[in-house]
Amino acid sequence: MFTEFFYILRKVGVPVSPTSFLRLQKALSKGLINSVDDFYTSARAILIKSERYFDLFDQVFAHHFKGVELTAPTGADLAEAAKALLDAWLKDPQAIADALGIDEDSLSKLTPEELIDYFLERLKEQTEAHHGGSKWIGTGGTSPVGHSGYHPGGMRVGGRSMNKSAVKVAMDRRYRDYSQEGLLTRQHMGEALKRLRNMVPTGPKDQVNIDETIYQTMKNAGEIEIIFDRRLKDRLKVILAIDNGGWSMDPYIDVVQSLFDYSRSQFKDLKTYFFHNTIYDYIWEDPPRRSKPFRVDELVRIDPETRFIIVGDASMAPYEIMATDGSIHIEERSGKPSVERLRLLADTFRHSAWLNPKSAVEWPYTRTINVVREIFPMFEISLDGLEKMVTHVMSRN
Amino acid sequence: MYGAEQVTRFTGGTHYVLDEELAKIVNITMALEMPLLLKGEPGTGKTMLAYAIAESLKMPLIVLNVKSSMKLIDALYQYDTLTRLNDSRFGDSNRDVSKIEDYIKMGKIGQAFVSDERTVLLIDEIDKADTDFQDDMLDVLDQMEFDILEIDKTMRAQQRPVIIITSNAKKDLSDPFLGRCNFHHIAFPDPDLMQEIVQVHFPDISQELLDAAVNAFYRLREFKEAEKKPATRELINWIRALNADPDFKVKELIKGDIPFLGVLFKKSPDYALAQRYVSRLR
Numbered sequence: 225m226f227t228e229f230f231y232i233l234r235k236v237g238v239p240v241s242p243t244s245f246l247r248l249q250k251a252l253s254k255g256l257i258n259s260v261d262d263f264y265t266s267a268r269a270i271l272i273k274s275e276r277y278f279d280l281f282d283q284v285f286a287h288h289f290k291g292v293e294l295t296a297p298t299g300a301d302l303a304e305a306a307k308a309l310l311d312a313w314l315k316d317p318q319a320i321a322d323a324l325g326i327d328e329d330s331l332s333k334l335t336p337e338e339l340i341d342y343f344l345e346r347l348k349e350q351t352e353a354h355h356g357g358s359k360w361i362g363t364g365g366t367s368p369v370g371h372s373g374y375h376p377g378g379m380r381v382g383g384r385s386m387n388k389s390a391v392k393v394a395m396d397r398r399y400r401d402y403s404q405e406g407l408l409t410r411q412h413m414g415e416a417l418k419r420l421r422n423m424v425p426t427g428p429k430d431q432v433n434i435d436e437t438i439y440q441t442m443k444n445a446g447e448i449e450i451i452f453d454r455r456l457k458d459r460l461k462v463i464l465a466i467d468n469g470g471w472s473m474d475p476y477i478d479v480v481q482s483l484f485d486y487s488r489s490q491f492k493d494l495k496t497y498f499f500h501n502t503i504y505d506y507i508w509e510d511p512p513r514r515s516k517p518f519r520v521d522e523l524v525r526i527d528p529e530t531r532f533i534i535v536g537d538a539s540m541a542p543y544e545i546m547a548t549d550g551s552i553h554i555e556e557r558s559g560k561p562s563v564e565r566l567r568l569l570a571d572t573f574r575h576s577a578w579l580n581p582k583s584a585v586e587w588p589y590t591r592t593i594n595v596v597r598e599i600f601p602m603f604e605i606s607l608d609g610l611e612k613m614v615t616h617v618m619s620r621n
Numbered sequence: 622m623y624g625a626e627q628v629t630r631f632t633g634g635t636h637y638v639l640d641e642e643l644a645k646i647v648n649i650t651m652a653l654e655m656p657l658l659l660k661g662e663p664g665t666g667k668t669m670l671a672y673a674i675a676e677s678l679k680m681p682l683i684v685l686n687v688k689s690s691m692k693l694i695d696a697l698y699q700y701d702t703l704t705r706l707n708d709s710r711f712g713d714s715n716r717d718v719s720k721i722e723d724y725i726k727m728g729k730i731g732q733a734f735v736s737d738e739r740t741v742l743l744i745d746e747i748d749k750a751d752t753d754f755q756d757d758m759l760d761v762l763d764q765m766e767f768d769i770l771e772i773d774k775t776m777r778a779q780q781r782p783v784i785i786i787t788s789n790a791k792k793d794l795s796d797p798f799l800g801r802c803n804f805h806h807i808a809f810p811d812p813d814l815m816q817e818i819v820q821v822h823f824p825d826i827s828q829e830l831l832d833a834a835v836n837a838f839y840r841l842r843e844f845k846e847a848e849k850k851p852a853t854r855e856l857i858n859w860i861r862a863l864n865a866d867p868d869f870k871v872k873e874l875i876k877g878d879i880p881f882l883g884v885l886f887k888k889s890p891d892y893a894l895a896q897r898y899v900s901r902l903r
Contacts, residue, residue, distance in 0.1 A: 243800060269803040
């Protein structure tokens with residue numbers, strides 16, 4: 225049952241597994257699901273595993289089950305429809321008159337009550353033929369007949385949505401906020417970067433090493449000798465190089481700022497450097513890139529296990545990256561094209577990555593991005609991108 | 622089988638305002654004997670749900686608070702080698718040193734398994750632990766058994782516990798893990814439901830104060846910039862603070878004078894933001 229529904233879900237990109245679908249069948253066969261409401265709730269709980277897909281699920285559900293379940297409108301719906309009609313009538317008498325098939329003059333003679341009565345009568349006659357939800361009264365997109373959906377009544381106890389049917393709830397798209405397009409907040413970043421860890425024993429010796437304790441106790445002929453170890457602590461070294469110059473990075477200041485804030489609070493051993501567009505001989509420790517230059521050559525002396533992460537849009541004029549003395553700053557003349565510098569960095573730090581705030585679909589259209597991507601693995605600054613980046617820089621080889 | 626279970630249906634607790642949608646999900650999850658994974662903003666009552674289920678079905682509740690350094694074995698059982706070592710050395714206890722079983726202590730999951738009654742097992746904030754923990758736990762919860770290696774014994778669940786797992790994270794848990802759970806995301810309650818919730822906590826609150834407080838609360842929650850929005854817990858503490866203040870007048874709250882912002886906003890940038898907003902109102 226509902227195989228089609230299952231495949232539509234898959235088609236729109238909701239990851240639903242056959243196992244969970246079978247489980248839904250099991251629930252159905254056990255008689256646990258007795259109405260469309262039950263089906264909506266249970267199918268969502270069983271099939272959908274992330275609130276990001278709730279919205280998509282709602283849309284598919286509404287699409288699939290609307291129309292099928294439409295029944296005659298109830299009194300409450302008619303009243304609602306009438307109210308809509310009255311509003312429309314106040315705005316545009318002509319359109320209503322046309323729709324109801326009476327001329328405007330005779331319409332204007334009716335009192336609002338008479339109008340509604342007249343309308344309700346017409347509506348009752350017409351529901352049979354029109355209850356597919358198509359527009360019967362053509363005022364500005366409000367279709368009163370469309371108001372009437374499937375109404376099993378009394379779905380939830382608390383909250384406003386007291387008498388909504390599952391289809392209507394689904395049509396509400398209550399979960400739109402949670403779909404994937406959302407903004408990346410610090411909290412999200414925290415989740416994504418959490419796995420960026422490298423546990424090393426440091427700190428006080430306060431963990432009992434059982435094996436060693438037993439061994440030493442035996443050696444002591446039964447005299448207990450308890451051996452303590454240092455506990456594991458995170459000792460990951462991270463270098464963050466941020467492109468903070470130029471208008472091209474301006475739209476991304478917020479997202480980069482929160483990435484930076486988060487990393488600073490998360491990693492004890494974090495160094496941050498700044499550059500403009502791409503890296504030449506120097507990177508800077510101060511954001512205005514003036515007082516504290518740091519020679520790129522000296523980076524080579526840093527522990528190669530350091531995770532080197534560059535944040536920038538990698539969008540610039542091709543000569544800036546390819547040509548000797550390509551820097552747009554006249555004082556930076558090194559005789560080496562930036563692309564060589566980047567290669568040096570990529571060779572020095574085996575765990576390096578480039579984070580790009582531009583979304584990945586735009587990358588192929590910028591030449592310099594393609595150049596950089598050949599040197600550094602590039603990830604976008606999004607939940608998925610950050611996670612992939614973390615997996616990449618934490619991998620062993 | 623289903624007939625017997627129908628008796629144990631969950632309908633809500635005395636201190637918990639239940640969404641019927643959620644009740645349905647809980648019931649279907651219990652009938653299918655699957656763990657239920659709950660996500661949602663802090664303060665939407667994820668943890669409270671487990672307490673409410675335990676209370677309304679009169680089952681004992683076992684809470685496993687997951688910590689970041691936790692290994693699965695800690696949740697299953699613990700072999701207390703140090704005590705055994707100590708006993709073997711000094712021998713001043715009634716435990717039998719040669720019987721390893723005497724030194725096995727059940728962890729929280731273990732306790733839920735050995736219990737003669739059906740229990741509610743709450744695994745709180747699973748996202749704190751690393752993915753290994755989650756993956757290891759899968760099999761245990763799936764098979765409802767685990768091995769105690771030291772005494773080569775398989776512990777099997779006497780009664781399949783009702784398992785509620787909560788997660789605060791926006792990040793998804795691993796796919797195989799999700800595959801074995803039912804899932805629900807608890808949305809933040811709307812103002813009407815919130816009024817009910819507040820009434821459960823303050824049965825004799827005046828309607829005027831209730832309206833004013835809930836209105837002000839939802840207005841303050843509207844800041845998109847706020848990093849940590851106030852949640853139910855903050856609202857309840859805030860109302861408690863309002864009640865405790867003898868100088869507080871409901872009229873001033875309605876006028877837009879919102880006291881004790883610090884109870885609602887716990888982060889300094891958020892607090893500053895809220896303060897600016899409130900002073901604009903006046």
